[in-house]
Amino acid sequence: MDAGSRSSPQQHSRWLTRVADFMLAGTVAALVLPTLFVLTQVPPAQVLRGELIVHWLAPVPYLVAVFAIRQAFAAYARGGVLGEVMVRACRNAGGALAIGAGISAFGVPLLVRWFATPAHPMSRTVMVFDVAYVAIGVVGLALVLLGGLIRRVIDVQERVHALGHELEEFV
Secondary structure, three states: OOOOOOOOHHHHHHHHHHHHHHHOOOOOOHHHHHHHHHHHHHOOOHHHHHHHHHHOOOOHHHHHHHHHHHHHHHHOOOOOOOOHHHHHHHHHHHHHHHHHHHHHHHHHHHHHHHHHOOOHHHHHHHOOOOHHHHHHHHHHHHHHHHHHHHHHHHHHHHHHHHHHHHHHHHH
C-alpha cells in the first residue's frame, strides 16, 4: 500500500467520530424506545415511584463517557493537538466511567432495594454486587490518572522547550 492510499490519523478520527455517533444514537434509542413503551402501558405515578427511573441512572454516565471519547475523536479530526485532546478525553471519560460504575455497582442495587415492595425478591437481599462494575470503575480512575500524567508530560515538554530557547539566547 503506497503512502497516498493510506488514511491520515485525522481521517481515521473522523471515521471513529461517526462510529461513536452511531453508538450514542443506538444506545439512546435502546434506552428510550422501551421506556416509551413502558410509559404507554403503565400509569406514570407507578413509573415515577418504581425501578424504571433508578435503572435510568446508570446509563447516563456511560453515555457521557462515550460522548467524551467522541468529542476527542472530533477534536483531533479538526486538527486538535493530540496531547491536549487525550488529556481532556481521559479525564472526562475516566471520571464518567468511574461514576457510572459506582452508580451501577452500589447506587442502583441499593435504590432498587429501597423501592422494592416486601413481596419483591430484592427486598430480602442484603446487597446485589457485580465485580465487573468495580473493574470498570478502576479503569475509569486509571484513565483520570493517565490524563493527569499526560498533562504533566505536556507541561514538562513546554518547560524544556522554553529552557532550550533561553539556552540558545545565552549561547
